[in-house]
Amino acid sequence: MTRRDFFGLCTFFLLCGFVAAVSVLVTVPNVAGWYHGLHHPSFRPPDNLFAPIWTILYVLIAVSGWLVWSKVGFRAPVAMTLYGIQLVLNLAWPLLFFGGHHLGAALADSALLLAAIALTIAAFWRVEKIAAVLLVPYFLWVGFATALNAAIWRLN
Secondary structure: OOHHHHHHHHHHHHHHHHHHHHHHHHHHHHHOOOHHHOOOOOOOOOHHHHHHHHHHHHHHHHHHHHHHHHHHOOOOHHHHHHHHHHHHHHHHHHHHHHHOOOHHHHHHHHHHHHHHHHHHHHHHHHHOHHHHHHOHHHHHHHHHHHHHHHHHHHHO
């Protein structure tokens, strides 16, 4: 691994770590009171499952972005722009849901995030197939999270 690749990988981990940290800072204070006070569907997973799943997903998201960047740099502007868009939408969701208690807006964001991930996967597939495959678990989890968000919105 070259020095450029190492610093690039660190940058992608820092970027995804920032999104994760903001999510945690907004989510944790709202779980015990507000979130637990909502009506939930029967398929809601236990709270202690979310942190390990998101940790794995953020690692996959970082490595995926880095793989594309390390192969073509920013010469794949559509792929890298979509990658950035999905990260921004990912960051917006906890701010809307947990921070603002806006269940409907969070649901809309989650649907847009799901579409952005699908488009990112398609764009990454043309550049680096492994990078695209690494995003599939993220897509599946966000699909499940969107269904969960929809059910919570409907029940409340």
